[in-house]
Amino acid sequence: VIRLTDVSKTYDTGAIQVQALKHVDLVINEGEFVAIMGQSGSGKSTLMNILGCLDRPTSGKFYLGEDDVSVMDPKELATVRNKKIGFVFQSFNLIPRTTALKNVELPMIYARRPKTERRRQAEALLARVGLADRGDHLPNELSGGQKQRVAIARALVNQPQMLLADEPTGNLDTGSSLEIMELFTALNSEGVTVVVVTHEEEIAAYCGRVVRFKDGQLISDLLQEPV
């Protein structure tokens, strides 16, 4: 269970001050499939970075289950990040001079999984996202949508309890997008909590709930029948 209570986030870099999130209250229960929508610049990635324990709120409380994340020690936080959360970044964040296969294996190296197991799991996930024949390519030898799919495979490789995906289909054709959403739906039916940022209504249609942001504020939160 994720609980954000009166969460605000201000970026303050001297000359620049931006209130990216303003007094956000949000509860996401285990097993939900939630879409986050809103205009460009409305705070979606900022929210995802907080949920993914990659950044901290400026004010307010963030609970993961019973735990107040702001008082977790760094070791505890790293364990949550590496083992419980799978994160697909909006700009993929692949390691440049590292093959697709090695990029997907990386989280398993942090989780200290055995070498043969890592290899097998990475190959299986690359095949699952349609990239079985691209494992030995470097990121700059992959198309935009292929990089995006490597980032998705990498997020799934430690079988996370929660998947946070920031615009996971932004660079994908319709066919590939629907395949990815089918994959997320399958994971969700196995109990994985899935939160997806998207700007496409056909993608949000796979979710059971749509939360909308505008200028850093949560402006609507509606349940729906997934398509």
Place this chain on the structure above:
Amino acid sequence: VIRLTDVSKTYDTGAIQVQALKHVDLVINEGEFVAIMGQSGSGKSTLMNILGCLDRPTSGKFYLGEDDVSVMDPKELATVRNKKIGFVFQSFNLIPRTTALKNVELPMIYARRPKTERRRQAEALLARVGLADRGDHLPNELSGGQKQRVAIARALVNQPQMLLADEPTGNLDTGSSLEIMELFTALNSEGVTVVVVTHEEEIAAYCGRVVRFKDGQLISDLLQEPV
């Protein structure tokens, strides 16, 4: 006028060989508004890099107007790239430690335009894409869709004859996407040739022609009534 005749592109990096484009014939006349569509990995960005004089075909001919691009000298080619073509990269390619405003001014520096003129034009274009208040942000202080819009502004700043945009709305909400397509439509009505790679039918609907790729081959080329 762009003329590709029997153009193929193979990426050959020792262990890896990929035929990204196979025997492509394509003519785009001045003033057209063309959408390029196709699955992830089907060769669209490869095509755009060739059209933008950023990469060369492995075989076949590429004519820009009367000129065979393969026999142009580097100085001529640089002039075409910097002054006649505006290019929006799929991954934006902004300069990291440089403000949005400076990123947009960069092509005008190469074109040796006066400082005051550069500043005014850059500010006007940032305002046009809705980022008037983000000029002093660095790329890592911008949202995904904001970075994309800076890349669009930068492509327009030398008033190019041809605009090549690779997935220019991939990170934009519907409202911002339609604003960008209205902007491109306005430019096209002023005589700018516009070629847009997109995977969204609602975006392709703004174009007068849709060219589709599959596995490196051009599989269909149809005129349509723009919406």
